[in-house]
Amino acid sequence: MTRKIALLGSTGSIGRQSLEVIEALGHTVTALTANQNVKLLEEQCRRFRPRLAVCMDPDAAAGLKIKLADTAVEVASGMEGLLEAAALEDTDTVLTAVMGMVGLKPTLAALELGRRVALANKETLVCAGELVMETARRRGGEVVPVDSEHSAIFQCLQGCRDRGEVRRLILTASGGPFFGKKRAELEGVTVAQALNHPNWSMGAKITVDSATMMNKGLEVIEAMRLYRMPLDQISVVIHRESIIHSLVEYCDNAILAQLGTADMRLPIQYALTWPDRVPGPAKPLDLLACPPLTFQAPDSENFPCLALAMEAARTGGTATAVLNGANEAAVGRFLAGEIGFGEIPRLVERALETVPVVPTPTLDDILSADADARRSAGTGSCASRWN
Known part of the structure; x- marks a missing residue:
């Protein structure tokens, strides 16, 4: 079966390898998305000729639009662009390879349309897994894991x-x-x-x-x-x-x-x-x-x-969204040289102890918990019972 694939996160490690597989199997690419890697996304668009290309960064999208002016590729930006890519007509599969909570809404949008989601985005299931799987069941969509362990x-x-x-x-x-x-x-x-x-x-x-x-x-x-x-x-x-x-x-x-x-x-x-x-x-x-x-x-x-x-798994509710949001913020700070490696679990622990948990959350509750956790882990340092 030849699939028509919207690839979200095409310039990352998983995205680049996905395009190798797609090309080897002869599948069609309907959409490609990236954050702000205009150079590589332009190269990918010229090779795979999607109908739509999306940059999360608006300035990057504007630059990409100029570079692709001689092609038929449409260019969009931001979350609206990601949602458009996930819901694009004549697409049967959405491969979600973006990093972080940005993958949640487009994944839900694809499942609402009954599509297959090849999921390489951990945060989607960690933060809102029950909502995601219920949407797939209700709308006839499929969630097929890409992570090596879950595959x-x-x-x-x-x-x-x-x-x-x-x-x-x-x-x-x-x-x-x-x-x-x-x-x-x-x-x-x-x-x-x-x-x-x-x-x-x-x-x-x-x-x-x-x-x-x-x-x-x-x-x-x-x-x-x-x-x-x-x-x-x-x-x-x-x-x-x-x-x-x-x-x-x-x-x-x-x-x-x-x-x-x-x-x-x-x-x-x-x-x-x-x-x-x-x-x-x-x-x-x-x-x-x-x-x-x-x-x-x-x-x-x-x-x-x-x-x-x-x-967090035992607590349930929005605790897993707090865990994930705090970890993303802490890892970002470590990669930026702001904190030491050992500070990562301490900041996550603080968020789990201080951010309130909603037992049966809506999507808005999940997004709010994620934002609160990022704020908690995004500043300062702290002691821990793990010391």
């Missing part, structure tokens, strides 16, 4: 006739660049060290999340929403080799695992072709060249972000 679980569940047969979802984590270090050692790590992931090449924010283990906490919350599984049936193991991408344990004690190279093009492709499989550009896994596969328990004492995410 692995999704694949391992394909032969499952009854979710009651599932005992446990097991998410694997590389442990990031600081695995084995103690809190005192982590206080002085640099941005460059945090961005030096041992296995994956990813964007800056998600790479820092991997280093703090927040990334795995966010994925636990995603799993709860995607698969309607309670927290006590989801666990995390450290798997340094990043060859097993996640596992599903069944009630008869069988465990199914999905293995592959550290190549995001495979989960991207499966999100577009499911339920079919076709040849694609992802690298094959050479079993004879694999190192021994190891597994260890996560270290929540020295990497408290995972425990903070679990707390």
